[in-house]
Amino acid sequence: MSTRQDAAPSETINSRNDLVAWIAAGEKPRDAWSIGTEHEKFVFHGATRQPVAYDGETGINALMSGLMKCCGWEPIIEDGNMIALKRAIGEPGATVSLEPGGQFELSGAPLRTVHETAAETQQHLEQCHRAGGPLGLGFLGLGFAPTWTFEDMPRMPKKRYGIMTSYMPKVGTRGLDMMYRTATIQANLDFGSEADMVKKLRVALAWQPVATALFASSPFTEGKPNGFKSMRSEIWRHTDPNRTGMMPFAFEEGMGYEAFVDYALKVPMYFVYRDGHYIDVAGASFADFLAGKLVGLEGILPTLDDWSDHLTTLFPEARLKRFLEMRGADGGRVEMINALPALWSGLLYDADVLDAAWDRVKDWTADERQKLRDEVPRLALETPFRGGHVADLAREMVELAAKGLANRNFCDSSGADERQYLAPLEDIVDSRRTVADQLLEKYHGAWAGDISWVFAETAM
Template sequence: MAGADSYSPLIESRADLIEAMSRGSKPQSEWRIGTEHEKHVFHTNPLRPVTYEGPNGVRALLDGIEKETGWHPFYDGENPIGLRNDEVAGGISLEPGGQFELSGSPQDDLHGTASELAEHMRVAKKVAAPLDIHFLGLGVTPIWSVDQIPSMPKSRYGIMAPYMEKVGTLGTSMMFRSCTVQANLDFSSEADMVKKLRVAVALQPVATALFANSPFSEGRDSGYLSYRSHIWLNTDNARTGMLPFAFDEGFGFEQYADYALDVPMYFVIRNDEYVNCAGESFRAFLKGELPQLPGEKPTIKDWEDHLSTIFPEVRLKQFLEMRGADMGDEKSVVALSAFWTGLLYDEVSLEAAYELIEPWSKDDREHMRREVPRLGLNTPYDRTNLYDIAAQAVGIAEAGLVRRDRRNEQGKDETIHLAPLEETIRQAKSPAERWLEKFHGEWNGDLTRIFREAEM
């Protein structure tokens, strides 16, 4: 095993593959809320994307935040590509086009999520202001093409981008132009994981519709309310989608592991360098038949790395990652975690949500996923549309947060963080539809206006 990661043991059996996920099971008293979000960075004078290097580049932004927070940088070669907080889990990382990501630390409640996000934005904006760097809360950068966006110096993206060109039509748009919000939640057992994952997968198109916030592409009305979600439909079908097998009888950790084994690899890390294995089989790796590392077998860390390169609507690792929402403003970031926490962390709400989605067939779920990027809450279903389902889901989530009864210092419970969704339900319009009204109305087609109005 020359050159392999010495700190990670070899995979000895299928049980090791399963255990990499099942060991995330924990009692309800230890459940936490993790929130990740990505935001676009841009300069205003003149309006343009931000490069990595240079006195006003992303690297300077990282350096400034390091000085402000004391967080420690991590590197790709000689280039800092993010910051880690040694006191708690979480940190800052860069996406391929410079999208600035906060992986929030696990929080006891949504009030902690909101406080953490507010402090992050305070520090980020303080450091960014002298650099003329600004942050944009949209699901897709509205005016620039992939070719206009500078690439960040991360080796894994040098492997992923060429492979994306082979397996889909918009994979590089996903990498360089899109931004999402992700909620990470725990499970107590395999049965609890299965129930939560099924609810989360089925309702992911509902979340996409509620948080739709990317109607523009390359300076035009794209024809979609969530162009980011449309991009994912055209990225890489082998590693994306609605996990139809998760609804089969007998589904559990083992079946997810089998699915993951059949997803083509991207890379293996050896001696802190990325070995390009794009398109290769992890099953062959288990047999010592990976062409790039002949005779070598994978470690647990290799398997965990591989699990992180799978991008379904809900991803299973040692927790569940809900991945269907466009980036929005600060309140919308917290609202996503509020939506899923209310649905999945209260037993009564989880059961109500399961009853809501249980009648849906695979075709129903696929229909919603296919149509939501374009139609959003107006996506037809049965004799109604997704708006009615979304209103029910928000109501179920609100009731779950009421029962959780987690109060902030002002005595308010977590339902305050659902306010953006309640406004969307009240208006029957997603953020994207509100932007489109301005674009075709008061802005008179001037899309540069959105950089002011959607700035975080």
């Protein structure tokens, strides 16, 4: 989740039109389109396979301090606690931040090619091992904590998480599990116009359950199979219906920036950030804030930073800010981290492939899209759809992405283009076995029910 940094106050919002204009300002010409990759991983003590607390000689704070010493990161401080890291001014704009349960996240810089984002991910993981190795720490690439109970999970000293922790049980049954026991990979991509945004958002939403199936890697809960291939995705179904899901309105006539703004205005707020402090307004309306009627802050109007903050608290399967975020993938090892931006940039960044991807899904009904979303967490590639299975759609999706990447024709120093990063997905569609399927086979086979092997199998 996003980390707020203190800066000069942003402009005051005077009308709904300002909100629309803020999003529209994200439009970029095609030659400026970039790729951002974010990934979360669980940190564990190698000797005990237990999660890592914030404090202590081998805690998360010590890990971040190690990254500062070895690799030149700079701290972001909140109420005296280091809650994130940033690069020095003039260096690529990546950040390292903490999720509520100590999940360690790299929010990558916007980069031109998948080659660059893969190199960024590799460098980050090498730095994590340089800083974490002497502390005896390991890093786990899965979508859900495989052995730890909710009570086992540590708490990070980030004030917005305290507000969310209090609010989540009021609006869903699994919001706290989402916060503390899940991990994801995310790809962020640009749009060139309002029409381009609409088409990309619709394609992203419709195909997202297929991507969720491809990346399913969370079949264990508290040491046992949980009956799902993507428990992470199932948990999101029970988190908060006001701010999650498939956004069916995005497929309706008239969809555009204004329609998304109207949706976002209705989503309840979590907080307002003022003078270095988070003010709990959970459940309040941003529309009331815009009208100067927010309870406790009467007469105060929001700023553009408040609007940006609010959009980070919306969690649909694909999210619009000043770029598009694809949010439906389980966490995974490095090859899966690299595969996600390859998949989505291949699908969305070539005009012909984007058109083909839209043609394939444009006659799907809202009920069909929702049924896919509901059933994929349990069945993944074996989810039935229109006389076939999601496995068939997954093959089509990967093949379309490969065409898009071939058309982009960005090659590395060896002459290989970005299609190389789709290799793990091609293996999955050929075998019809997701990472979750592979782990379950080992659990019931070679591991003989000993879940401790999952740490060696999925460590990064």
